[in-house]
Amino acid sequence: MQKPTIPQGTRDFSPEEMTKRDYIFDTIRAVFRLYGFKPIETPAVENLSTLMGKYGEEGDKLLFKILNSGDFLNKTTDDELLLRNPVRLMNKISEKGLRYDLTVPFARFVVMRRNEITFPFRRYQIQPVWRADRPQKGRYREFYQCDADVVGSDSLLNEVELIQMMDEVFKRFGIRVCIKINNRKILSGIAEIIGEADKITDITVAIDKFDKIGLEKVNEELASKGIAAEAIEQLQPIIGLSGSNREKLKTLKILLKASEIGLQGVKEIETILDKIELTPLVSALDLDLTLARGLNYYTGAIFEVKALDVAIGSITGGGRYDNLTGVFGMPGVSGVGISFGADRIFDVLNQLNLYPENLIRQTQVLFTNFGEKEENYVFPILMQLRKKGIRCEIYPEAAKLKKQLSYADNNQIPVVVMAGENEITTEKLTVKKMSTGEQVQCTAEELCKIVSS
Amino acid sequence: MQKPTIPQGTRDFSPEEMTKRDYIFDTIRAVFRLYGFKPIETPAVENLSTLMGKYGEEGDKLLFKILNSGDFLNKTTDDELLLRNPVRLMNKISEKGLRYDLTVPFARFVVMRRNEITFPFRRYQIQPVWRADRPQKGRYREFYQCDADVVGSDSLLNEVELIQMMDEVFKRFGIRVCIKINNRKILSGIAEIIGEADKITDITVAIDKFDKIGLEKVNEELASKGIAAEAIEQLQPIIGLSGSNREKLKTLKILLKASEIGLQGVKEIETILDKIELTPLVSALDLDLTLARGLNYYTGAIFEVKALDVAIGSITGGGRYDNLTGVFGMPGVSGVGISFGADRIFDVLNQLNLYPENLIRQTQVLFTNFGEKEENYVFPILMQLRKKGIRCEIYPEAAKLKKQLSYADNNQIPVVVMAGENEITTEKLTVKKMSTGEQVQCTAEELCKIVSS
Numbered sequence: 041m042q043k044p045t046i047p048q049g050t051r052d053f054s055p056e057e058m059t060k061r062d063y064i065f066d067t068i069r070a071v072f073r074l075y076g077f078k079p080i081e082t083p084a085v086e087n088l089s090t091l092m093g094k095y096g097e098e099g100d101k102l103l104f105k106i107l108n109s110g111d112f113l114n115k116t117t118d119d120e121l122l123l124r125n126p127v128r129l130m131n132k133i134s135e136k137g138l139r140y141d142l143t144v145p146f147a148r149f150v151v152m153r154r155n156e157i158t159f160p161f162r163r164y165q166i167q168p169v170w171r172a173d174r175p176q177k178g179r180y181r182e183f184y185q186c187d188a189d190v191v192g193s194d195s196l197l198n199e200v201e202l203i204q205m206m207d208e209v210f211k212r213f214g215i216r217v218c219i220k221i222n223n224r225k226i227l228s229g230i231a232e233i234i235g236e237a238d239k240i241t242d243i244t245v246a247i248d249k250f251d252k253i254g255l256e257k258v259n260e261e262l263a264s265k266g267i268a269a270e271a272i273e274q275l276q277p278i279i280g281l282s283g284s285n286r287e288k289l290k291t292l293k294i295l296l297k298a299s300e301i302g303l304q305g306v307k308e309i310e311t312i313l314d315k316i317e318l319t320p321l322v323s324a325l326d327l328d329l330t331l332a333r334g335l336n337y338y339t340g341a342i343f344e345v346k347a348l349d350v351a352i353g354s355i356t357g358g359g360r361y362d363n364l365t366g367v368f369g370m371p372g373v374s375g376v377g378i379s380f381g382a383d384r385i386f387d388v389l390n391q392l393n394l395y396p397e398n399l400i401r402q403t404q405v406l407f408t409n410f411g412e413k414e415e416n417y418v419f420p421i422l423m424q425l426r427k428k429g430i431r432c433e434i435y436p437e438a439a440k441l442k443k444q445l446s447y448a449d450n451n452q453i454p455v456v457v458m459a460g461e462n463e464i465t466t467e468k469l470t471v472k473k474m475s476t477g478e479q480v481q482c483t484a485e486e487l488c489k490i491v492s493s
Numbered sequence: 494m495q496k497p498t499i500p501q502g503t504r505d506f507s508p509e510e511m512t513k514r515d516y517i518f519d520t521i522r523a524v525f526r527l528y529g530f531k532p533i534e535t536p537a538v539e540n541l542s543t544l545m546g547k548y549g550e551e552g553d554k555l556l557f558k559i560l561n562s563g564d565f566l567n568k569t570t571d572d573e574l575l576l577r578n579p580v581r582l583m584n585k586i587s588e589k590g591l592r593y594d595l596t597v598p599f600a601r602f603v604v605m606r607r608n609e610i611t612f613p614f615r616r617y618q619i620q621p622v623w624r625a626d627r628p629q630k631g632r633y634r635e636f637y638q639c640d641a642d643v644v645g646s647d648s649l650l651n652e653v654e655l656i657q658m659m660d661e662v663f664k665r666f667g668i669r670v671c672i673k674i675n676n677r678k679i680l681s682g683i684a685e686i687i688g689e690a691d692k693i694t695d696i697t698v699a700i701d702k703f704d705k706i707g708l709e710k711v712n713e714e715l716a717s718k719g720i721a722a723e724a725i726e727q728l729q730p731i732i733g734l735s736g737s738n739r740e741k742l743k744t745l746k747i748l749l750k751a752s753e754i755g756l757q758g759v760k761e762i763e764t765i766l767d768k769i770e771l772t773p774l775v776s777a778l779d780l781d782l783t784l785a786r787g788l789n790y791y792t793g794a795i796f797e798v799k800a801l802d803v804a805i806g807s808i809t810g811g812g813r814y815d816n817l818t819g820v821f822g823m824p825g826v827s828g829v830g831i832s833f834g835a836d837r838i839f840d841v842l843n844q845l846n847l848y849p850e851n852l853i854r855q856t857q858v859l860f861t862n863f864g865e866k867e868e869n870y871v872f873p874i875l876m877q878l879r880k881k882g883i884r885c886e887i888y889p890e891a892a893k894l895k896k897q898l899s900y901a902d903n904n905q906i907p908v909v910v911m912a913g914e915n916e917i918t919t920e921k922l923t924v925k926k927m928s929t930g931e932q933v934q935c936t937a938e939e940l941c942k943i944v945s946s
Contacts, residue, residue, distance in 0.1 A: 043604070043605070043821075043822065044540075044542075044543050044601040044604055044605060044821045045540060045543075045605075046535075046536055046539065046540065046543075046601075046605075047536065047538050047539065047540055047588075047589050050536035050538055051536060052533065052534070052535050052536070052602050052605070052606075053532075053533060053534040053535075054533060054606070054609075055531035055532055055533060055616070058531075058532040058533060058534060059532070062532070073855070073884055074879050074882070074883075074884050074885075075879070075884075075885075075886070076855070076856040076859075076884060076885065076886030078508035078511075078855055078904075079506075079508055079511040079512070079515070080505065080506060080507060080508060080511060081505070081506040081511060082499075082505050082506075083499055083500065083503035083504060083505070083635050084537060084591075084621065084623070084635060085500050085503055085557070085591075085623065085634070085635060086499065086500065087497075087498060087499065087500055089497075090497050090498075090499075101562070101563075102562075104538070104559050104560075104562075105559065105560040106557050106558065106559055106560070106591075107557075107558040107559070107560050107583065107586070107587055109554070109555075109557075109625040110554075110579070111579050112579055112583075113577050113579060113582065118574075118575055121571075121574040121575065122571055122574065122575075124566050126563070126564050126565055126566060129566065130560065130565075133560070134560055135500075136500050138537075138538075138559075148497045148499070149505050151496070151497055152496070152497060152498075152499075152505070153505075153507070156507075158899075158900055158903040158904060160888075160889055160900075162886070163508070168537065170537070170538065172562040181538070182536050182537060182538060190889070193889045193890060194890075195889035195890045197862075197868065197887065197889040197890075198889050201887075204876070208879075315869075315872065318869060318872050318873050318876075319872065319873050319876040368496075368497045369496065402526070402529070402531055403529040406529075409650075415650065416768075416771060419650075419768065419771050419772065420771050420772050423657070423771075423772040426527050426528070426661075429527070430527075431526055431527050431528075431529060432527075432528075432529065433528070433529030433615070434650065434654075436613055436643070436646045436648035436650045436651050437646060437647075437648045437650075446611075447611055447613075450611035451531075451611060
């Protein structure tokens with residue numbers, strides 16, 4: 041018989057991994073709640089009509105599609121089958137797919153519940169998503185997203201609060217991070233000024249390499265992308281843009297003085313910085329013009345968080361988008377949101393060994409089992425401990441003591457209780473601390489105290 | 494544009510529903526942990542080779558199958574396509590499916606991790622499962638299961654602990670229940686005695702109707718199923734079996750005296766009752782010979798929980814099974830487990846209105862927004878409250894006060910803070926309790942006290 045396996049890019053989570061993952065989710069969830077965000081969940085399975093066309097052509101391919109139930113071929117003709125066009129045939133035999141992210145289902149949720157939602161609506165959502173991506177280190181086909189969004193409000197106060205939330209989450213994790221921000225309007229302004237509106241992506245990609253390859257090579261790359269010499273000349277103050285956030289904004293203001301949208305972007309960043317200064321962050325906040333994630337998607341602020349002490353991609357990202365729900369026929373709902381990458385945070389916490397001690401809330405006391413009579417003696421005591429909220433187990437069989445102790449060891453159970461003939465007679469228990477091997481005799485009540493201390 | 498919908502049999506969960514559902518999961522999880530069970534999770538997507546053939550022919554049909562990525566037709570010939578055999582074609586175009594229950598993935602998990610698991614292994618798992626069932630009231634295509642199983646131990650102490658756990662969970666929910674138990678070995682014994690081994694299901698189904706239709710009709714139904722008159726005669730003491738559990742066992746012992754397996758079943762129930770009596774239950778525990786859920790699956794104890802105050806099917810079930818992992822090439826691992834039906838428990842709690850008050854842990858304080866200056870005054874105070882763990886929001890725009898108050902109302906935010914010119918001058922805040930409309934002026938520190946009280 042073949043040994044069972046799980047699909048490529050998916051994972052099982054052991055009790056230890058679950059404990060760590062729950063710590064991550066619980067921490068993020070607590071901060072979401074502290075800021076007044078409310079939980080929703082949407083089904084894993086969505087209609088393909090909801091999902092298709094929302095993630096670009098590549099995204100459509102990466103959607104996991106579910107085969108229709110029963111006679112799934114009954115909508116196809118022989119001719120269609122023989123044409124063997126996977127995309128067209130897929131439409132005939134599949135109507136549902138697995139959620140690809142949390143944003144599109146959220147937009148659908150908002151549209152379907154528009155009449156019962158009070159806007160601005162602050163929602164969070166922590167659920168798995170599925171992508172038929174090629175699996176590789178740190179990239180999975182089934183992984184969790186932890187999203188918080190505010191929809192129905194244009195106020196920059198939302199951006200400020202989201203930044204405060206990112207700061208708070210990583211403070212709680214003990215991960216040192218830099219929070220990078222940018223604004224799509226500044227990028228549009230730059231493109232407008234230099235007359236190369238369609239080349240924003242090329243420009244940001246090239247500028248991003250400044251630290252690595254230097255000014256000359258950046259300029260070469262810009263030229264190779266077909267950007268005019270004059271435009272490259274105008275870009276010079278931006279490529280090497282340095283100093284504090286305020287200094288950068290000062291430079292940008294001069295540079296973008298002819299671009300209304302550019303200046304608007306500068307003003308937005310200024311307002312955000314002003315508000316942030318009212319209650320300063322633990323993390324560095326860095327205006328980074330090369331930040332352009334999902335450029336076609338975001339319309340205002342763009343966020344990204346990088347860990348300082350681990351070489352890994354961004355561990356959180358987000359931004360402002362207009363018209364979240366327009367694609368579902370409900371125009372005029374803008375929003376801003378962030379998404380924590382639980383899997384990468386998991387890796388960072390592991391690498392830096394930042395998990396709190398005593399994270400594992402598993403069994404506190406194991407009652408050993410020496411047979412029928414002893415079992416009947418300890419079982420009511422065990423139940424008494426449980427009544428007090430102490431997590432206990434009894435070894436279910438009268439196995440060899442060595443085996444029972446090794447069970448305690450392997451399960452990291454700190455306290456083992458033993459009771460034989462002697463203990464029954466004296467109405468006591470022998471209590472062994474596994475860390476020291478120390479043994480004491482005590483009553484059931486004393487045992488409670490030992491465990492609770 | 495068509496309004497978006499979600500697939501039949503799936504659900505969105507609003508913040509209010511999420512809060513209730515989390516209460517259910519948290520309660521069950523806390524009891525699982527109290528009894529030393531450890532969490533695992535498995536992927537939603539499993540290989541079809543893991544899932545197929547495990548749930549009977551009907552189950553195979555109800556599995557959601559995922560279309561292979563890319564050119565999914567490349568393993569099929571034209572002839573195969575034109576044959577239009579859905580089952581055979583499915584095998585060529587789909588290799589993965591959605592989890593149908595938590596038991597089979599658990600068995601796969603145990604086999605894959607056999608070398609790192611210390612047995613007996615007590616695991617719990619709370620995750621959604623998917624079934625392409627016809628949706629109907631209370632039956633969904635995506636729903637949660639909450640399972641706890643002990644594998645690698647034959648001890649009846651496990652059955653005892655699972656019964657205690659069911660009792661504890663429903664005690665915590667405040668749901669009055671009857672826990673029904675039976676034993677497959679008793680049913681086998683009965684069939685053996687009357688010489689109708691293949692008719693156990695027919696017999697239990699008929700006996701189950703005794704209360705409704707009476708003895709005569711039950712006997713008629715048994716006869717109509719082809720059970721011999723003599724066998725029906727022998728069944729008479731069982732059909733009307735009544736009295737306490739001990740009285741029932743006494744009758745059974747006499748009846749089953751010639752069946753070794755039957756007597757073994759009786760002995761098992763006796764042992765369980767003995768142990769349960771050491772620390773009595775809150776709920777009734779009722780030996781019910783008509784209980785035969787998943788008969789082909791269970792080999793020993795069978796459990797079921799019925800709510801006493803709501804007419805609804807069983808809200809929890811379980812039992813002992815031999816050879817959990819045999820199908821994956823690892824023989825000799827028996828187990829016993831229970832599964833809480835979160836969706837039905839949700840319905841029962843709703844119908845009986847048993848949710849605790851103050852369940853909703855949402856925003857405690859809303860700061861209203863009267864404009865730039867006022868915003869800058871209250872924002873640091875708001876952040877101070879958050880530092881103390883108080884969940885607050887600020888209305889992101891200087892909207893009309895009425896709109897802001899109605900936001901607080903709709904979101905059930907109990908306290909609203911207002912601060913205008915006056916409050917800024919006096920360094921105070923106006924605090925409004927939404928339930929009474931009462932308003933007081935106070936400092937930020939006093940506000941903390943008001944909210945915490």
